[in-house]
Amino acid sequence: MASCMQRWVGKLAIVTGASSGIGAALTEKLVDAGVNVAGIARRVDRIQELSKKLSGKKGHLYAVKADLSREEDIVAAFKQVCDKYGPVHILVNNAGIMPNTGLSDGDAKIWKQVLDINVFGLCVATREAVKVMRCNKIEGHIVHINSLIGHLVPDLAGLNVYPASKFAVTALAETLRQEFNREEERIKITSVSPGGVATGLLGKDKFNIDPSVLNQMPLLEPEDIACAVMYALSTPPRVQISEIIIRPNGQKA
């Protein structure tokens, strides 16, 4: 198999929303493989805890605090990270929210938050990463953690603009791929779209699915998504995995 993480060893990856769930699982795998990771999140204390847990591994984990819904925060975070730790080679746009409110009767403040983090913040972070990659002639890799709900709208109450935000990510991945293709630019873009994953996103204080319903749902592990990203990252330079739609086996919806 031609798969290899060697080209990323000692290089810098930025992972947004690295404090828990898929972001944390992926950060662990990257650091284990010798990639240095700057984890960006609001809850830096959690990233710092993870960093302690990962001490002694081949790569290093740095924690950076930023509000990923604000352009100024994102621009400043990228500047801080690249000044201190070197140019970014991999960006994983993993930060995302899925709060519960209606669409026909919902809280517009929540709608705005969803669009600001899931779409706008992703676009700004991507732009900042690409700027650095172009400046340093880096053949980098951008990964959007998308969702199954970026490809179909399930029959689930309370989703409000979340499906729209993820359909946007699907479109953004292809728009970016075409942009790079036009410029003959060798930066890869991958969208990874999971079905239900066992993280905090679906539970109490977040989307708030009824626990009895949640217990019956087949779910993926955060590690399964991390493995998918690692596979995409480890492909030869001529190959880009454009989309991985990954579901819990036996999911009825």
Place this chain on the structure above:
Amino acid sequence: MVLSMSRWAGKVAVVTGASSGIGAAIVDQLVENGLCVVGIARRSEIVEQRAKQLAGKKGKLHALKADVSKEEDIVKAFKWIEKNCGPVHILVNNAGTASMGTLLETAPEDWKKTLDLNILSLCVATKEAVKMMKANKINGHIIHINSTFGHQITTYNWNVYPASKFAVTALTETLRQELAASGCKIRVTSVSPGLVATGLTTMNKDAPAEVKAALAKMPILQAQDIADGVVYALSTPEHVQVHELTINPI
């Protein structure tokens, strides 16, 4: 939970269109990973040759002559496989065809060939495989080699080929729902490549000069890149279903 091919070691995998291109690359990878592979092709002598070259690898390759555009051939093939190798664990629906030319230029006979092989044969082979897996309580895996043309049409020069692949995209989801509804753990994956260097494209001796010249300028994948993708999908733990894997050249 890590990615691993170990649970497939010694199990039977069927690959259609095994004599060249993506099929041949998949055969190679599966044999490397210790599977007992049945390579179905019309040109089975080429697969026989390959089997000799792969002697000494962890797995084995059996060549089976069949024309999967004929329903009876498919049914006979699966019967032979169960009798001589054992029940099927993995089916890779790779055999496929395309004829160049616009809808206006091409003939209904060309369309029929494409639709029959790319859609109908895929369905027949899948049905035989799933029947066998269920009868033997095998939590197997069906892989459809689809195409980026099964999701987006970027050129109008391939007449019904994109339609045939849109059908594969729909069949992947239809089968997934069917299996889930019966509580079945068999998994299905659609692998959708962009341009790959095979006999259908850059190695097509019958292609006109302008086509060859145009293809030569384009970023292109190698068959093994698709085989690597198939192995990734197969190597996920049983609770994971890679539903779609889209692979593009850069």
